[in-house]
Amino acid sequence: MLKVSQNYPKNIATSNQVFRQEIDFKNITKAPTYALFQKLGLISSSSSGIINWLPLGLRILKKVENVIHKRMTEIGCDEVALTSLSSKELWQKTGRWENNELFKLTDLKKADYCLAATCEEEISEIVKSNLDSYKDLPLLLYQITRKYRDELRPRAGLLRSREFVMKDAYSFHLDQTDAKMCFDLFNQAYYKIFNDLKVPFVSALADSGEIGGDLSLEWHYPNENGEDTLFECSHCKKISNIEKQASLPNDKSNEASEASEASEASEVSKASETSEASVRYYLTEDNNTLIAAYYPKERKLMSSFIKKEIPEINLKLKDQSEILKLFKENTDEENNGFIKNVIRVMDVRINPSTILPDFPSEIKFQRNSFTTLNDFSIVEAKEKEICGDCEKGVISSFKSIEVGHTFYLGTRYSKPMSLKVKSTDGKQDIYLEMGCYGIGVSRLMAAIAEVSRDDSGLCWPSIIAPYHLSLIVIPQFSNERTAGKVDQLIKECSENGIEVFNGNTNTNDYSLKKRINETMSLGIPLFIVIGGKFLDKNMIEIEVRPSKFRDYKTNSSHDSELEINKLYRDPNNKRNWNWEFRKAIKNARATYNETHVVNRKGFIPVVKALLKDL
Amino acid sequence: MLKVSQNYPKNIATSNQVFRQEIDFKNITKAPTYALFQKLGLISSSSSGIINWLPLGLRILKKVENVIHKRMTEIGCDEVALTSLSSKELWQKTGRWENNELFKLTDLKKADYCLAATCEEEISEIVKSNLDSYKDLPLLLYQITRKYRDELRPRAGLLRSREFVMKDAYSFHLDQTDAKMCFDLFNQAYYKIFNDLKVPFVSALADSGEIGGDLSLEWHYPNENGEDTLFECSHCKKISNIEKQASLPNDKSNEASEASEASEASEVSKASETSEASVRYYLTEDNNTLIAAYYPKERKLMSSFIKKEIPEINLKLKDQSEILKLFKENTDEENNGFIKNVIRVMDVRINPSTILPDFPSEIKFQRNSFTTLNDFSIVEAKEKEICGDCEKGVISSFKSIEVGHTFYLGTRYSKPMSLKVKSTDGKQDIYLEMGCYGIGVSRLMAAIAEVSRDDSGLCWPSIIAPYHLSLIVIPQFSNERTAGKVDQLIKECSENGIEVFNGNTNTNDYSLKKRINETMSLGIPLFIVIGGKFLDKNMIEIEVRPSKFRDYKTNSSHDSELEINKLYRDPNNKRNWNWEFRKAIKNARATYNETHVVNRKGFIPVVKALLKDL
Structure with missing residues (x-):
């Protein structure tokens, strides 16, 4: 039935070549990572x-996804794919519809939808309509x-985009104990x-927002270009997000900070001398109690820290004059114009001589x-203060890129979504205990690039x-003779699951130098040069692309010895493969720190071992 | 850093079990396929x-995707993933923005987007900004x-949904010859x-719409519940969509259709006796020529058939009085009120005695x-007419489900998108020759279910x-002893890429009968029952789920002999595996037509062979 097109051109252009732009390799460090992604033809x-x-x-994105798929499957988490068109009714139930960052649209039948930014509502609705009994849990x-998130100020590239790839997991349990264990399971x-992924990371305690409790963990890559600030305590070693880090003033630090110490520290000491405070008012949920929070004028107040001490506080109400008006109206009637309760919360940094408004x-x-x-300490922590948690160590901050977040949700969503089952004794309805666990997958890929890139490009x-x-x-x-031998090599690689980048063999206008620069800039871990040898x-000379995390990888892996060293330790391998293991060599072509010269028999095993390590 | 949760429940509920609803196996044929998908927990x-x-x-969807991935990679087609948020500007360039079926939305900065229904505009824009020369082609x-497509009348399930998974491919060539060969390449x-996919399919010639030419092929599953109508010619064997099928009246059929023949045929014959015609007016693009198309009153006029003969015809203008008004205004001035040209197109079924309006x-x-x-034949074809193509055979119609469509686009999109390169001699700009090639992936999955389902459910x-x-x-x-042996079996299967469905071993309230019904209804091709034997x-008794297409598969495969038969022909296998090959056996448990009883050594090879055949 079908015509056979034998004359159709055999050499289809490799799209990699088409989408790759001319790159100034000498100035490659000057290009921001998102620009490099575009120039190298990764995204547009x-x-x-x-x-x-x-x-x-x-290709890279899918591989990141596969790393995640594997670990999700391992803990018995099953994959679904929910719609991107989420209906208004669901989001209204949880009070999340009125959010400017949701992309909203209306269909031909005048029904309203948003493009899903996250799926707590949708997944709760699905589970609700399928759950028969507690036996279906966990x-x-x-x-x-x-x-989708309609950010007013999106950043170029993948770090903060309006359409992004996200892994979002949800857990459903009958009781809190299991739900909290599941939180641990996900963090594992x-x-x-x-x-x-073999890139240095940290997990940090995070603010759990409206839900309360301590079960919120963020996953970060420390990086000076990051937008987040984390603190680490010198004593208890806990790492916390700035929104979560409690701190106490460090008097010693002030005394010590006379000469060469940072100006920031001396500012702190000055502040406690001049002593002027700011105030911010809150109401409790019942409008009956006014909370006046006093804090040093030059510091940033953290409402969430007050909430920890006074859980009844209403953080949604923000307008100060509105708060005072509401409170007055509420108390006037019952109390002859006199107010009922005022709680004054003084930050620990306020002293008797501080001038209060x-x-x-x-x-x-x-x-x-x-x-x-x-x-109470109710202001954002500062460098060199005392850890508010152990009250022993000194905290220091560093910048980082957040790539994941795990959350114990409790009944925050199951209650408004009416997601409940009969208890095991059948006597009462139990709202499910939920958790949610996110990884920004496209963001993760960009963060790895940002953190691991070097003078030669991506890595x-x-x-x-x-x-x-x-x-x-x-x-x-x-x-032709070379082509034949090369084809054989590629075939052998393919049979062994080794993916060969051979994108531009058809073009002769590519110099050797340019092609080495290119493979380095693309961050391909190994390369071989086919010549007389x-x-x-x-x-075969297998060249290893240098990576700044090679040492980290050795330290963090469960088995601390590198695969390649294990292989090299066997004298039979050295002899049979004529294996020459060169380290830290520089030559005119490029800078690299590791080369393996082996015969054909050693090629596949050495490449496989290197790939396990890198 | 992380706590280990050893007390966390080991038996996580399998989601398959949670999402599967109670099924009435006796009346399973009565459930529409989309309802079955929901009841079986495939979709919600x-x-x-x-x-x-x-x-x-x-799981099923991803496997369908993998079948497609493999064949796309094979022809050198590289995978991309374009945004779902496509900007208004692009769609205005090609005149496709004013389409009611596009979901449209506005972002915070008041920019307009649609949810991509297809990506000709977006991909052209990307290629345009990356293409350096003709050397980048094909x-x-x-x-x-x-x-996304905002259909006013979506159908339940996957056959016509508003959010669906689609494979869309695009080709870019410098000249028509290559572009047309590429069209063949995609069809291959x-x-x-x-x-x-081993389900009987046909490809049908299709109307190529505004673009013209014959290079448009649809891919269908013949099925009585399908929405499409295809015709096949008894002589030239060409299969065409009803929108494409040209036909000629069949006088013999009329003569022969006196007694028992279908009433439809006798209607045709009656029509040609009473002979009354309808007319429809068109203008040419320059408004200078009026086209009056006359056709039998009881038939459906096909404008596209007229366009084939008179390419200058303007099919966009539809209002009849508007057409006459325009024509009159245009000709009045130059021609003293007398018209210039009128072309009367008479359908071949009009005879001298026909009353014309x-x-x-x-x-x-x-x-x-x-x-x-x-x-000319300008009306929709009818059953038993003569094929308008070979003018020899009789055409007969059947219903089908369309699942794919390939299209040679020419410069339909490259021109409005300004997608061009310098010719090989550098002297002129050449607009790229494009093609597009779609498969409705989620629809394909639903169509396979629809076509292959039987009395036991999906297959x-x-x-x-x-x-x-x-x-x-x-x-x-x-x-426990059984569990140990079963685990061993599952491990062996997993090592051999055989995926075992073992979803409900934990529940004891599942009868044997129910579990056999369940595996049959889910359409899992093989099952084994673990008991005393x-x-x-x-x-091990390997039972094959019956499939109505077993014969088709044998006929259509390149190697016509079934793998299982090849394996069975070897007397060593029969002896070593104690292999008993039973066919067409019925018993009280279920109806099936093929069973293989083998020892442990024969288990994996026999399952592998069966899976290749099924």
Whole structure:
């Protein structure tokens, strides 16, 4: 039935070549990572914050996804794929519809939808309509799909885009104990995922927002270009997000900071001398109690820290005059115009000599309505303060890129979504205990690039590298005999799961130098140069692309010895493969720190061992 | 750093079990396929035409995707993943923005987007910004992503949903010859894809719409519940979509259709006796020529058939009085109120005795302005007419489900998108020759289910079955010793790439009968029942789920002999494996037509052979 097209051109252009732009290798460090992604043909950004994935970038993204798939499957989490069109009714139930960052649209039948930014509502609805009894629990589900957030200020590239790929998992349990253990289970899986990726990471305690409790953990790559700030305590070693880090003033630090110490520290000491305070008012949920929070003028107040001490506080109400008005109206009637309760919360940094702002004149009060709480720390932590947690160590901050977040949700979503089952004795309805666990997958890929890039360009861990090995033929050896031997080599690699990058063998206008620069800039972990040594003597020189995390990888892996060293320790291998193991050599072509020269028999095993390490 | 949760429950509920509803196996044929998908826990539909993929359905979908990935890679087509948010500007360039079926939305910065329904604009824009010269061609790209179409009347399930998974490929060439060969190349890949899926399919010539030419092919599954109508010619064997099928009246059929023949045929014959015609007016693009198309009143006029003969015809203008008004205005001025040209197109079924409607009185005309074309067939084909193509055979129609469409686009999109390169001699700009090639992936999955389902439920070809083999333990043998042997069996299967469905071994309230019904309804191709025979004698009974396409598969495969027969022909296998090959046996448990009883040594090879065949 079908015509056979024998004349159709055999050499289809490799799209990698088409999408790769001319790169100034000498100044490659000057290009921001997102620009490098575009120049190298990984992605193409159509408008601000919107990404098109090109073949090379998609290969990497899919490999990152596979690392996650594996670890999710391992803990019994099943994969789903929920719609991107989530209906208004669901989001109204949880009070999340009124969010400016949701992309909203209306269909032909005038029904309203948002493009899913996250799927707590949708997944709860599905589980609700399928759950028969507590016997169906625990239930762990995840998906890797596109999510949407209409950020007013999206960043170029993948770090903060408006359409992004996210892994979001959800857990459903009958009781808190299991749900909290499941939170640990997911964090263990995350630990394995980040270990698989072989880039130094930390997990940090995070603010759990409205839900309360301590079960919120963020996963970060420390990096000076990161947008987040984390603190680490010198004593208890806990790492916390700045939103979570409690701190106490460090008097010693102030004394010590006379001469060479940072100006920031001396500012702190100055502040406690001049002593002027700011105040911010809150109401409790019942509007009956006014909370006046006093804190050093030059510091940033953290409402969430007050909430920890006074859980009844209403953080949603923000307008100060509105708060005072509401409180006045509420108390006037019952109390002859006098207020009921005022709680004054004084940051621990406020001292008796601090000048406090006047209490608002429109509020009449009786002296005995005041309670004063003195010892709380309610401002954002600063470098060199004392850890508010162990009260022993000194905290220091560093910048980082957040790539994952795990969350114990409790009944925050199951209650408004009416997601419940009968208890085991059948006597009562139990709202499910939920957890949610996110990884920004496209963001993760960008973060790895940001953190691991070097003077030569990108540098991927082999588990997510677009290809494992670059095969570069020296132009003067490019002939039919070479092609035959090269094809054989590629076939052998393919049979062994080694992915060969051979994108531009058809073009002769590519110099050897340029092709080595290219494989380095693409971050392909290994490359070989095909020339006389291979063609005449059957010896292959495997060059390892340097990586700044090689040492980290050795330290963090469970088995501390590198695979390649294990292999090299066997004298039979050295002899049979004529194996020459060179380290830290520089030559005119490029800078690299590790080369393995082996015969054909040693080629596959050595490449395999290197890929396990890299 | 991380706590280890040793007390966490080991038996996580399998989501398959949670999402599967109670099924009435006796009346399973009465459930529409989309309802079966929901009951079996493959998908969950949130609102009309919007789908959530549950674990079991997603497994199948991903396998369908893999079949496609393989064949796309084979022809050098590289994978991309374009944004779902496509900007208004692009769609305005090609005149496709004003389309009611596009979901449209506005972002915070008041920019307009649609949810991509297809990606000709987006991909052209990307190629345009990356293409340096003709040396970058040909370029073949594809993606498998979600697409959106706001259908007013979506159908339940996956056949016509508003959010669906589509494979869309695009090709870019410098000249027509290569572009047309590429069209063949894609059709060959499609042929292989549908062969891989082992369900009877046809490809049909289709209307290429505005673009013209014959290069448009649809891929269908013949099925009585399908929405499409195809015709096949008894002589030239060409299969065409009803929109493409040209036909000629069949006088013999009329003569023969006196007594028992279909009433439809006698209607045709009656019509040609009473002879009354309808007319429809068109203008040419320059508004200078009026085309009056006359056709039998009871037939459906096909404008596209007229366009084939008169390419200058303007099919966009539809309002009849508007056409006459425009024509009059245009000709009045230059021609003293007399019209210039009228072409009367008479359907071949019009005869001299046919009563023609009057020519509109508002148009003054001179006799010599008329041209009459007599021999065209311009109405939709009917059963038993003569094939308009070979003019020899009789055509007959059948219903089908369309699942793919390939299209040679020419410069339809490259021109408005300014997608061009310098010619090889550098002297002129050449607009790229494009093609596009679609497969509705989620639709394909639904169509396969629709076409292959039987009295027992769904029946998947093994290449896309959610699991390969169901493992069913007879309740009274469920103990620790059995569990040990079963685990060993599962491990061996897993090492050999055989996916075992073992979803409900933990529940004891599942009867043997129910579990067999279940594996049959899920369409898993093989199952084994673990009982005394296996536990005591190490013999395994492999039962093959019947499939109505078993014969088709044998006929269509390149190698016509079944793998299982090849294996059985070797007397060593029969002897070593104690192999008993039973066919067409019925018993009380279920109806099946093929069973293989083998010892442990024969288990894996026999299962592997069966999976290749099924």
